[in-house]
Amino acid sequence: xxxxxxxxxxxxxxxxxxxxxxxxxxxxxxxxxxxxxxxxxxxxxxxxxxxxxxxxxxxxxxxxxxxxxxxxxxxxxxxxxxxxxxxxxxxxxxxxxxxxxxxxxxxxxxxxxxxxxxxxxxxxxxxxxxxxxxxxxxxxxxxxxxxxxxxxxxxxxxxxxxxxxxxxxxxxxxxxxxxxxxxxxxxxxxxxxxxxxxxxxxxxxxxxxxxxxxxxxxxxxxxxxxxxxxxxxxxxxxxxxxxxxxxxxxxxxxxxxxxxxxxxxxxxxxxxxxxxxxxxxxxxxxxxxxxxxxxxxxxxxxxxxxxxxxxxxxxxxxxxxxxxxxxxxxxxxxxxxxxxxxxxxxxxxx
Amino acid sequence: xxxxxxxxxxxxxxxxxxxxxxxxxxxxxxxxxxxxxxxxxxxxxxxxxxxxxxxxxxxxxxxxxxxxxxxxxxxxxxxxxxxxxxxxxxxxxxxxxxxxxxxxxxxxxxxxxxxxxxxxxxxxxxxxxxxxxxxxxxxxxxxxxxxxxxxxxxxxxxxxxxxxxxxxxxxxxxxxxxxxxxxxxxxxxxxxxxxxxxxxxxxxxxxxxxxxxxxxxxxxxxxxxxxxxxxxxxxxxxxxxxxxxxxxxxxxxxxxxxxxxxxxxxxxxxxxxxxxx
Numbered sequence: 001x002x003x004x005x006x007x008x009x010x011x012x013x014x015x016x017x018x019x020x021x022x023x024x025x026x027x028x029x030x031x032x033x034x035x036x037x038x039x040x041x042x043x044x045x046x047x048x049x050x051x052x053x054x055x056x057x058x059x060x061x062x063x064x065x066x067x068x069x070x071x072x073x074x075x076x077x078x079x080x081x082x083x084x085x086x087x088x089x090x091x092x093x094x095x096x097x098x099x100x101x102x103x104x105x106x107x108x109x110x111x112x113x114x115x116x117x118x119x120x121x122x123x124x125x126x127x128x129x130x131x132x133x134x135x136x137x138x139x140x141x142x143x144x145x146x147x148x149x150x151x152x153x154x155x156x157x158x159x160x161x162x163x164x165x166x167x168x169x170x171x172x173x174x175x176x177x178x179x180x181x182x183x184x185x186x187x188x189x190x191x192x193x194x195x196x197x198x199x200x201x202x203x204x205x206x207x208x209x210x211x212x213x214x215x216x217x218x219x220x221x222x223x224x225x226x227x228x229x230x231x232x233x234x235x236x237x238x239x240x241x242x243x244x245x246x247x248x249x250x251x252x253x254x255x256x257x258x259x260x261x262x263x264x265x266x267x268x269x270x271x272x273x274x275x276x277x278x279x280x281x282x283x284x285x286x287x288x289x290x291x292x293x294x295x296x297x298x299x300x301x302x303x304x305x306x307x308x309x310x311x312x313x314x315x316x317x318x319x320x321x322x323x324x325x326x327x328x329x330x331x332x333x334x335x336x337x338x339x340x341x342x343x344x345x346x347x348x349x350x
Numbered sequence: 351x352x353x354x355x356x357x358x359x360x361x362x363x364x365x366x367x368x369x370x371x372x373x374x375x376x377x378x379x380x381x382x383x384x385x386x387x388x389x390x391x392x393x394x395x396x397x398x399x400x401x402x403x404x405x406x407x408x409x410x411x412x413x414x415x416x417x418x419x420x421x422x423x424x425x426x427x428x429x430x431x432x433x434x435x436x437x438x439x440x441x442x443x444x445x446x447x448x449x450x451x452x453x454x455x456x457x458x459x460x461x462x463x464x465x466x467x468x469x470x471x472x473x474x475x476x477x478x479x480x481x482x483x484x485x486x487x488x489x490x491x492x493x494x495x496x497x498x499x500x501x502x503x504x505x506x507x508x509x510x511x512x513x514x515x516x517x518x519x520x521x522x523x524x525x526x527x528x529x530x531x532x533x534x535x536x537x538x539x540x541x542x543x544x545x546x547x548x549x550x551x552x553x554x555x556x557x558x559x560x561x562x563x564x565x566x567x568x569x570x571x572x573x574x575x576x577x578x579x580x581x582x583x584x585x586x587x588x589x590x591x592x593x594x595x596x597x598x599x600x601x602x603x604x605x606x607x608x609x610x611x612x613x614x615x616x617x618x619x620x621x622x623x624x625x626x627x
Contacts, residue, residue: 100538
């Protein structure tokens with residue numbers, strides 16, 4: 001069964017260079033889906049194909065059951081918010097919000113009512129007569145969101161809407177976007193290279209790399225069960241330790257002279273060189289877990305809520321993220337220490 | 351032998367540059383004054399001469415006679431109308447072209463730039479003879495009547511304005527995020543005519559205005575094309591005046607100069623008020 005928004009076999013080439021390929025996705029009504037990936041991975045190109053600004057080289061895009069693959073962008077009823085806000089500088093905030101309604105020839109009173117409603121929604125009721133250059137970046141982006149929502153779009157697209165904003169404003173606006181999306185229950189596609197943003201906002205995340213979908217899943221699943229090495233390393237911090245398979249059936253590995261146990265499935269044969277992965281927050285500096293490695297502290301970085309400790313161990317380096325607390329005794333570089341991690345925290349990639 | 355390493359007092363280091371700075375400032379003033387005199391002496395002399403129409407006293411008699419001349423206002427009005435028509439025609443061609451080149455065909459910009467520069471390369475006399483050869487006989491006969499020749503004149507003026515208009519509009523387009531604004535308008539349901547009329551044109555107002563006023567200043571005094579197309583515009587009127595009168599041509603030159611500077615002043619004024627907003 002196809003979703004509210006359906007992309008099937010979508011591919012895009014620019015002068016023979018593949019930007020997006022084999023893109024298949026079904027988005028349910030009211031769902032918030034993020035496209036996450038590094039620059040040049042094809043996430044914005046995919047969004048632009050959904051918006052109608054780029055025609056796909058092949059494949060089909062359906063919206064509410066209708067094939068919109070080659071429908072003009074102004075005939076799709078899709079709202080879009082841009083990274084650069086793209087507010088019309090010659091129009092006031094109210095005129096910007098009313099633009100789409102005016103194009104649709106909506107009657108004056110209904111238009112004014114809708115503008116007032118949206119100004120309330122974005123908490124800027126007193127800025128109706130202000131020009132875009134009189135607003136802060138955060139306010140401009142709220143207006144851009146209101147303008148996109150004014151036309152009651154079937155689908156809302158957001159192209160890195162927060163990347164030009166300061167950290168504090170970004171956090172506030174992120175919460176605001178999620179609140180509005182939930183309140184209106186509007187199907188939303190959000191493009192970002194910021195993993196924290198994608199994980200915090202989305203019902204599902206599509207991780208992309210080199211024009212391909214690496215993994216699609218809920219944030220918890222993406223973070224805790226990454227399907228590929230790329231997803232594991234791109235989403236969150238990651239420890240990667242070179243190890244040798246000792247007993248694949250029992251999950252035994254060797255790093256230097258130390259033996260490591262894991263509950264992860266090992267498909268490689270005995271003697272194979274593989275990578276052992278684990279998240280830094282699952283590594284501790286005491287010997288309480290299943291696997292204990294001797295090491296030397298290389299660096300200690302205080303990051304506020306966490307303290308990041310890098311430890312040189314036999315065969316490589318591990319990072320431990322310790323939760324900050326007032327009684328925490330911080331090690332110093334050069335200290336001999338032990339790092340430990342549970343067997344269920346590890347997974348193996350060939 | 352002992353070598354002193356005591357650093358020079360700060361004041362010594364600071365004293366040398368002011369002397370140099372004073373000297374360079376002096377020469378800057380000298381150059382500015384020479385340049386100023388180069389421009390102002392002929393202008394002042396022309397103005398002085400225009401005031402001497404009444405023997406023995408200085409006055410504005412030449413200006414009165416000029417404005418009272420039966421041909422002054424008709425020729426001036428005709429040139430103003432021609433200029434406005436040429437500006438509209440030029441805008442109609444240049445704005446969509448520059449917009450499309452910026453948005454969809456950026457690689458074609460050098461070609462379009464070169465084409466718009468051709469009026470600088472082709473002398474007006476060559477242009478007008480080409481127009482006469484092409485449109486002076488059927489099937490494209492446009493020189494049969496005064497009014498049809500006027501249409502030809504307006505088209506020629508629009509062509510003459512291309513270098514100024516294209517540059518002004520192109521600079522205006524580069525100053526805004528054309529792609530995002532266009533796509534934002536498209537996503538809100540707007541088609542190309544609405545985007546051009548309600549988003550692009552209003553944001554190009556200052557750029558369009560500077561191109562338009564430059565065109566106006568050129569068209570008002572244009573002689574060669576108007577003469578060969580037998581049009582009774584301001585340029586031929588001024589040329590006739592120079593041949594037949596003594597003081598009025600000087601008064602005319604001052605009036606033309608004032609019109610040009612008024613146009614420039616308007617550009618500056620409007621740009622500044624726009625910037626302030």
